[in-house]
Amino acid sequence: MGPAILLTGANGLVGFKVLLNALEQGYTVRAAIRSMSKSDVPDITDQKAYHEATKGSYLCHSSGLASSLPSAGPPQTGIYEPNKLVIASSFFANIPFPPNGGKITAESRLPDIPGPFDSMVPAYSAGKIAALNAAERFVKENSPTFDDVNVFPGFVFGTDDRALQVEDIMVSTNRILLGVITGQVAPGAGYVYDAVKLFLHALDVIAPKNIGATVPHQFNEAWDIVKERFPKAAKNGTFTQGKQETIPIGWDAHQTELDFGFKVKIWSDMVVDVAGLYLELPGKF
Numbered sequence: 001m002g003p004a005i006l007l008t009g010a011n012g013l014v015g016f017k018v019l020l021n022a023l024e025q026g027y028t029v030r031a032a033i034r035s036m037s038k039s040d041v042p043d044i045t046d047q048k049a050y051h052e053a054t055k056g057s058y059l060c061h062s063s064g065l066a067s068s069l070p071s072a073g074p075p076q077t078g079i080y081e082p083n084k085l086v087i088a089s090s091f092f093a094n095i096p097f098p099p100n101g102g103k104i105t106a107e108s109r110l111p112d113i114p115g116p117f118d119s120m121v122p123a124y125s126a127g128k129i130a131a132l133n134a135a136e137r138f139v140k141e142n143s144p145t146f147d148d149v150n151v152f153p154g155f156v157f158g159t160d161d162r163a164l165q166v167e168d169i170m171v172s173t174n175r176i177l178l179g180v181i182t183g184q185v186a187p188g189a190g191y192v193y194d195a196v197k198l199f200l201h202a203l204d205v206i207a208p209k210n211i212g213a214t215v216p217h218q219f220n221e222a223w224d225i226v227k228e229r230f231p232k233a234a235k236n237g238t239f240t241q242g243k244q245e246t247i248p249i250g251w252d253a254h255q256t257e258l259d260f261g262f263k264v265k266i267w268s269d270m271v272v273d274v275a276g277l278y279l280e281l282p283g284k285f
């Protein structure tokens with residue numbers, strides 16, 4: 001049996017891909033999901049939510065994943081207790097809102113921003129900032145036996161194995177990319193990444209504590225990419241030009257490519273993945 005992971009959010013866009021990749025790589029995965037009614041499975045905010053699931057050779061992770069590597073330490077800390085906590089943070093966790101153009105890396109930090117908030121993005125951003133700060137404060141004050149690693153994805157786009165029809169893609173961030181190539185006009189901003197790989201790399205014993213997963217892109221270039229790669233669908237109206245503003249953000253995750261020796265996916269890869277998925281699935285608008 002491979003090293004064990006407790007994966008939370010396992011039925012989400014990111015979590016489900018992490019689940020599939022972890023199984024492929026030989027990990028044993030215990031996946032924590034909420035039921036349809038979301039009433040008979042613990043809420044992540046409940047302090048005792050994962051007490052049972054982390055017993056034995058499982059590591060706890062919050063909104064992402066965790067792993068226990070049996071060879072990594074003595075039985076109590078290496079096996080019984082989690083030895084690595086990998087947290088799905090976000091590039092929103094250390095970008096001032098609105099962005100001021102300054103350089104940001106995985107080590108950048110911001111103070112908590114108290115509400116109230118009048119729209120979703122600043123509230124999400126403040127929530128991610130608070131979660132990051134709280135996790136780091138907890139580790140500093142309690143010196144737990146596990147290491148904590150934060151992964152900072154930009155907007156996450158790509159194939160989605162959960163999707164059976166187009167409607168299923170629209171519940172994830174892929175809907176933002178799809179908007180640009182299906183004639184929708186929306187405000188917003190973004191950057192791209194390849195987060196899933198990094199969640200599993202984060203389990204490496206020598207992984208850095210903070211891992212950026214973001215590359216620059218321009219949303220509206222998606223239309224040119226689709227015209228070039230899917231000319232028939234662009235011509236017959238399956239795809240139509242939309243509009244999505246991109247706010248420039250100085251997030252620099254180049255260090256991740258150096259640390260792990262791979263190139264993160266670029267915008268055209270994402271566009272081709274999501275447009276290809278859209279073409280394959282029934283239920284188009």
Ligand SMILES: NC(=O)c1ccc[n+]([C@@H]2O[C@H](COP(=O)([O-])OP(=O)(O)OC[C@H]3O[C@@H](n4cnc5c(N)ncnc54)[C@H](OP(=O)(O)O)[C@@H]3O)[C@@H](O)[C@H]2O)c1
Nearest residue numbers: 009011012013014034043044063088090153154155156173
């Ligand atoms: N998608 C992106 O562009 C992006 C970018 C940067 C960072 N992230 C971060 O990556 C993580 C996953 O994102 P995602 O896109 O995969 O989101 P998602 O598709 O919405 O999935 C979220 C998952 O978290 C679970 N969940 C939410 N609240 C919970 C709670 N209180 N208790 C237990 N489970 C809960 C959901 O369960 P239910 O299905 O039961 O609701 C679902 O499985 C999040 O922390 C997000 O902030 C995402």
